[in-house]
Amino acid sequence: MSELRIENALEANSFLNILFDNLNSAIFIVDQEARVRQVNQVFEKIFARSEPEVAGELCGNAIGCIFPLSSGRDCGTLKECRSCLIRGAIVKALNEKVATNGQLLSRSFIIAGETIRKHLLISVKYISYNQREMVVIIVDDITDQENHKRLLEERRRMLEKDLEAAAGIQYSLLPAAAPGGRDFSCAWHFKPCESIGGDIFNLIDGERRRLIGYLVDVSGHGVPAALVTVSLTQFIRHYLGRISPAEEFSPRQLLEQLDREYPYERFKAYFTMVCFLLDGENQRLVMANAGHPYPILLGQAQDRNLRQIEES
Numbered sequence: 001m002s003e004l005r006i007e008n009a010l011e012a013n014s015f016l017n018i019l020f021d022n023l024n025s026a027i028f029i030v031d032q033e034a035r036v037r038q039v040n041q042v043f044e045k046i047f048a049r050s051e052p053e054v055a056g057e058l059c060g061n062a063i064g065c066i067f068p069l070s071s072g073r074d075c076g077t078l079k080e081c082r083s084c085l086i087r088g089a090i091v092k093a094l095n096e097k098v099a100t101n102g103q104l105l106s107r108s109f110i111i112a113g114e115t116i117r118k119h120l121l122i123s124v125k126y127i128s129y130n131q132r133e134m135v136v137i138i139v140d141d142i143t144d145q146e147n148h149k150r151l152l153e154e155r156r157r158m159l160e161k162d163l164e165a166a167a168g169i170q171y172s173l174l175p176a177a178a179p180g181g182r183d184f185s186c187a188w189h190f191k192p193c194e195s196i197g198g199d200i201f202n203l204i205d206g207e208r209r210r211l212i213g214y215l216v217d218v219s220g221h222g223v224p225a226a227l228v229t230v231s232l233t234q235f236i237r238h239y240l241g242r243i244s245p246a247e248e249f250s251p252r253q254l255l256e257q258l259d260r261e262y263p264y265e266r267f268k269a270y271f272t273m274v275c276f277l278l279d280g281e282n283q284r285l286v287m288a289n290a291g292h293p294y295p296i297l298l299g300q301a302q303d304r305n306l307r308q309i310e311e312s
Contacts, residue, residue, distance in 0.1 A: 028062070093126040201214060
């Protein structure tokens with residue numbers, strides 16, 4: 001019967017060692033002095049040191065912590081050790097028998113002679129074996145995931161910065177000041193649903209007490225739509241710049257020209273637009289609409305009626 005019990009104990013110990021070595025996490029056991037007593041195979045993969053090499057070493061020296069290794073001193077004797085996450089968790093586990101789970105440790109380590117910054121998830125648990133107090137430290141190396149996460153975060157910040165710059169460019173396409181004189185006054189409120197998009201408008205002082213205006217809504221949102229609005233604005237400015245003072249501006253002709261210059265196949269996007277000429281000299285409004293919502297006319301003070309302008 002006694003031989004059976006010994007055999008079962010050996011089998012159990014063998015099973016636990018196999019389990020110990022086949023976990024995905026690095027595991028090492030330290031004693032009350034924080035000296036390493038046992039490590040598994042994953043520990044060797046992460047820290048490039050085998051159990052015979054680290055057995056009896058202090059925790060920080062064993063895992064290649066840069067502070068004791070670069071100074072040539074023992075783990076626990078440096079000022080940096082006072083704030084060390086692992087050492088603090090070991091002390092807590094031994095004194096209070098309290099486990100610490102999944103704390104992130106980001107630090108430089110000297111591994112195989114090379115200084116490498118690693119991001120490790122550390123869990124620490126108190127154990128008692130053969131009346132000896134020890135601590136199990138479980139380490140998950142999430143360096144690749146954390147570096148990828150931080151790279152994505154940096155790219156997100158750069159994208160936000162670029163979008164802010166693009167939004168500034170788009171706002172520069174809006175009227176710098178309200179045009180107008182004794183014949184009319186202008187006011188507006190522009191608030192896109194995203195930082196940049198496909199909505200744009202402009203008001204341009206014309207010759208002979210005239211005001212030219214247009215509103216554009218490009219399909220889609222974000223950068224692609226905003227690029228189309230920039231192109232449209234440049235084209236319209238160039239188009240208006242070619243009209244001589246003697247010529248009569250025609251909103252309809254502008255829209256027809258845009259229809260030819262911006263076929264759907266060019267940008268894989270379409271836009272709606274309303275364009276108008278407000279003639280203060282002759283008290284008339286000329287308007288052309290290309291699929292845009294009808295402008296709304298607010299009546300005089302005595303009636304204040306609202307109606308859509310479907311023809312002009």
